[in-house]
Amino acid sequence: MTSASRGYAPAQYSLAVLYDEGRGLPQTDTEAKRWYLPAAAQDHPKAAFNLGLFYENGQGVAKDHGATLTWFMKAAELGHAGAIYNVGVVFDQGKGVKQDLGKAFEWYxxxxEKGHVSAEHNLGFIYENGEAPGGQDNIKSRGYYLRAARRGHAKTQFSVGLLYDTGKGFDQDSRKALRLYLKSAEQDHAPAQFNVGFVYEHCEGWSGI
Incomplete structure (x- = not known):
């Protein structure tokens, strides 16, 4: 705690995490916030991001969309990929701001570009549904979806499975669809689990892949 008290930002952040998660210290949001704040003030990106989460979830503070965006923006400016993605979500869903899909797209x-897998999934969805600035683009949609699916993103694995299942943007391939459903289902993605069950129950010859 000495380094944190002396103003060393990494130590302040580490101490905040211990209070935040209750690891070796009593779990207390108040103390966590107390130490995240000075670390974030010294441009510690993870501290700023976590403060954004505190205000988004009402964790130890009242929910505050404005403060949420302020801290996410600060962390994003410091290069935090999760914060950059979350700023996109704020504009995508209109959380405390006017909904702006164009800005959301830019942040995604x-x-x-920093490898955030949920951003890749969202871009795949945006291009698939024609919500990108240039309209629908199945090639770009496929590229983003495949990148996210290969990295194990359950929701994307399910989405790509559906595309193989229906032949939308992909050559129809029921076996590839089922493989992806299974990978997604193994991560407890409920729609994928349903589709796997449906295939085995209603489609003859699907005893395995």
């Missing part, structure tokens, strides 16, 4: 692109 920035997050995807």
């Amino acid at each position: 692109v920035r997050a995807a």
Whole structure:
């Protein structure tokens, strides 16, 4: 705690995490916030991001969309991929701001460039449904979806499975669809579990892959 008290941002952040998660110290949101704040003030990106989560979830503070965006923006400016993605979500869903799909798209692109898998999934969805600035683009949609699916993103594995199942944007391939459903289902994705059950119950010859 000495380094944290002396103003060393990494130590302040680490101490905040211990209070936040109750690891070796009593779990207390108040103390966690107390130590996240000075670390974030010294441009510690993870501390700023976690403060955004505190205000988003009402964790130890009243929910505050404005404060949420302020801290996410600060962390995003410091290069935190999760914060960049979450700023996109704020504009995508209109959380405390006017909904702006164009801005959401721009932030998702920035997050995807940093390898954020949920941003890749969202961009795949946006291109698939014609919500990107240039309209529908199945090639770009497929590219983003495949990147996220290969990295184990359960929701994307299910989405790509559906595309193989229906032949939308992909050559129809029921076996590839089922493989992806299974991978998604193994991560407890409920729609994928339903589809796997449906295939085995109603489709003859599907004893395995």
